[in-house]
Amino acid sequence: MVDVTELEQRCADAWPALVDEPLGGWRLRAAGGFTGRANSALTLGDPGLPVPQALDRVKLFAAAHGIAPCAHVVVGAPVEAAVADARWRVDVDHPGGAESLVMTGTLRGFATPKDRAAAVAGTPSPGWWELAAQANPTTAQRRVLGSGSRVGFGEVEREGVVVGAVRGAVVGEVLHVARLAVRPEARRGGVARSLMGALATWGLEHGARVCALQVAEHNSPAVTLYRALGCAEHHRYRYWVPGA
Structure with missing residues (x-):
C-alpha cells in the first residue's frame, strides 16, 4: 500500500491548483478559493526553514493570491505539534469540514x-x-x-x-x-x-x-x-x- 506522504502527493497531483509552488517539501497552492485542497499549503516533509517562518510564508503566499491562509496537515504527523505551537488552530468552521478521511x-x-x-x-x-x-x-x-x-x-x-x-x-x-x-x-x-x-x-x-x-x-x-x-x-x- 502507498505510504501517507506518497499518497498525499498523488492526491495533490490529481487535484491541480492554478498555482502550486514548492517550499522545500511543502506545496503552496491557490485556486481562487475553489476547494480547501487546492487552496492550502500541503505540509509534508521539510519546508527548508523553521515551521513558524514557513507558516509566515504560507500567509504571504495566500495574501498574494487572494485566498485565506490555510495549512493541510496530516493528523499525527510530526509537523502537527509545530503548527499548533505556532498558534495556528484547527479550522472548525471550514465549509467542507475541518477533518477529512483519506x-x-x-x-x-x-x-x-x-x-x-x-x-x-x-x-x-x-x-x-x-x-x-x-x-x-x-x-x-x-x-x-x-x-x-x-x-x-x-x-x-x-x-x-x-x-x-x-x-x-x-x-x-x-x-x-x-x-x-x-x-x-x-x-x-x-x-x-x-x-x-x-x-x-x-x-x-x-x-x-x-x-x-x-x-x-x-x-x-x-x-x-x-x-x-x-x-x-x-x-x-x-x-x-x-x-x-
Whole structure:
C-alpha cells in the first residue's frame, strides 16, 4: 500500500491548483478559493526553514493570491505539534469540514462491465459540469476539475438529464476519485455504485491499482458507500488557520 506522504502527493497531483509552488517539501497552492485542497499549503516533509517562518510564508503566499491562509496537515504527523505551537488552530468552521478521511481500496473489488448504466468520457459534458460544479464553471473550477493527463468524467444520464457524476484522475497506480454527486430524485437507486464501478474499470484500463478518496468526516453517506465497496480509512488530515 502507498505510504501517507506518497499518497498525499498523488492526491495533490490529481487535484491541480492554478498555482502550486514548492517550499522545500511543502506545496503552496491557490485556486481562487475553489476547494480547501487546492487552496492550502500541503505540509509534508521539510519546508527548508523553521515551521513558524514557513507558516509566515504560507500567509504571504495566500495574501498574494487572494485566498485565506490555510495549512493541510496530516493528523499525527510530526509537523502537527509545530503548527499548533505556532498558534495556528484547527479550522472548525471550514465549509467542507475541518477533518477529512483519506480512504483507499483495490479497484478490482468493485469494477464492473462496460455495459452498465454509467459511462466515463475524456471530456466533461455540460450536464456533468452542472451537477459536479455549476453550469458555467469558473477558471479555477475548469483547472482543478478539467485538467490532467489522465482524467475521466463519469456520468449517468436518464431521459437526457445527467443524474449522476464523478471525476477520476489516475496518478501512477492511484485512481483519485472526487466530486461524486447524484441528483436527489435519483438517489438510492444504485447510481452512485454504477458510477464507482464504471470509474474503477476505467482506472484499471489506465494503469491504476488502488483508489483514493478524500471525504469529510461528517459525510456519513459517502463514507458508508465507500466502506461497502471495500475501502478503508488510510489516514486523516485537518485544515489549520492562523489563530486570533
